[in-house]
Amino acid sequence: MSKTYKYLFGPVPSRRLGRSLGVDLTPFKTCTLDCIFCQLGHTTNKTIERAEYMPLAEIKTELEAWIQQDGKADYITLSGSGEPTLHSRFGDILQFIRDHTAIPAALLSNGTLFSMPEVREAAKRADLVKLSLSAWNQVSFEHLNRPHADLRFSQIMEGYRAFRDGFKGMLWIEVFLVPGVNTLRNDAEKIAAFVEALNPDEIHLNTAVRPPAEEFALAMPQSEMESLTGLFRPVAKVIAEFSPEASDEVMANEETILAMLKRRPCTAQQIARVFGMHLNEVSKYLGKLLRMGKICAQGSESSPYYSAAKSGAQEIPYDITSSKKEI
Ligand code: SF4
Incomplete structure (x- = not known):
């Protein structure tokens, strides 16, 4: 656009x-x-x-x-x-x-x-x-x-x-x-x-x-x-998107969001504002990155902060297929 x-x-x-x-x-x-x-x-x-x-x-x-x-x-x-x-x-x-x-x-x-x-x-x-x-x-x-x-x-x-x-x-x-x-x-x-x-x-x-x-x-x-x-x-x-889509556009957007989350944790709303994306779109990419284990969610359940997953970090991985947060 x-x-x-x-x-x-x-x-x-x-x-x-x-x-x-x-x-x-x-x-x-x-x-x-x-x-x-x-x-x-x-x-x-x-x-x-x-x-x-x-x-x-x-x-x-x-x-x-x-x-x-x-x-x-x-x-x-x-x-x-x-x-x-x-x-x-x-x-x-x-x-x-x-x-x-x-x-x-x-x-x-x-x-x-x-x-x-x-x-x-x-x-x-x-x-x-x-x-x-x-x-x-x-x-x-x-x-x-x-x-x-x-x-x-x-x-x-x-x-x-x-x-x-x-x-x-x-x-x-x-x-x-x-x-x-x-x-x-x-x-x-x-x-x-x-x-x-x-x-x-x-x-x-x-x-x-x-x-x-x-x-x-x-x-x-x-x-x-x-x-x-x-x-x-x-x-x-x-129609649930269990596996990541492979289009160039989708991968580019995922990489851009991931690059930002490597620099600092953000809420979905903040990501939407920064990239001028709709929250629906951001949510879609966050869902995929969570499922791939590339990011974690922390803080409030209604408006969590997302950050890039690091091995050995003190972050709580958010697993959307499980009712519990893993520690
Ligand atoms: S709360 Fe409204 S916007 Fe959200 S899933 Fe239900 S119908 Fe859709």
């Missing part, structure tokens, strides 16, 4: 979407949920109030400039620091993308506002919609996703069914698996039944391979995730 933007980030290499230009529609951690596995940390503004959180006109101006100056991506994706459907004009942004470029538009949503007809109508302007579905009733929804008090699992499922009936684009469902919370075969079967009724084009299984909001939200081992794929129709794909 040759220019600095306020609302656009990337294009970020994404396993599912190729090179994806992100559009951030909410202030940091403004969301309807506070998922235990959230890679962005705790939700600081849990709300179901829809508003024009970021000015529509400014987002359009940035998109127009990016299309003219850069204009190369596999998708333009509404996602970012919270729930994009909280933005009261997200449908206008999808329409703007449709009208100004041939690049398809994707909406990555937690789906909690799909009980609202106006949200479903706006979402239909996307070429691809990815919705989350990781619970099977109100109790499991509250345990895993810690929703706003006014959200009801049953109403969201009704909204999903209504959306599927009228949506002609591509529908993906993401199931986020947290061992001990929603991974018993019996529970996974209940989730699979809800998913199958939606007749999605693809089903993706994910797990906490990046640092999660709660340390107890462990990553599910890849082999165990693979064993659940056949419960789903169509058969699910494991």
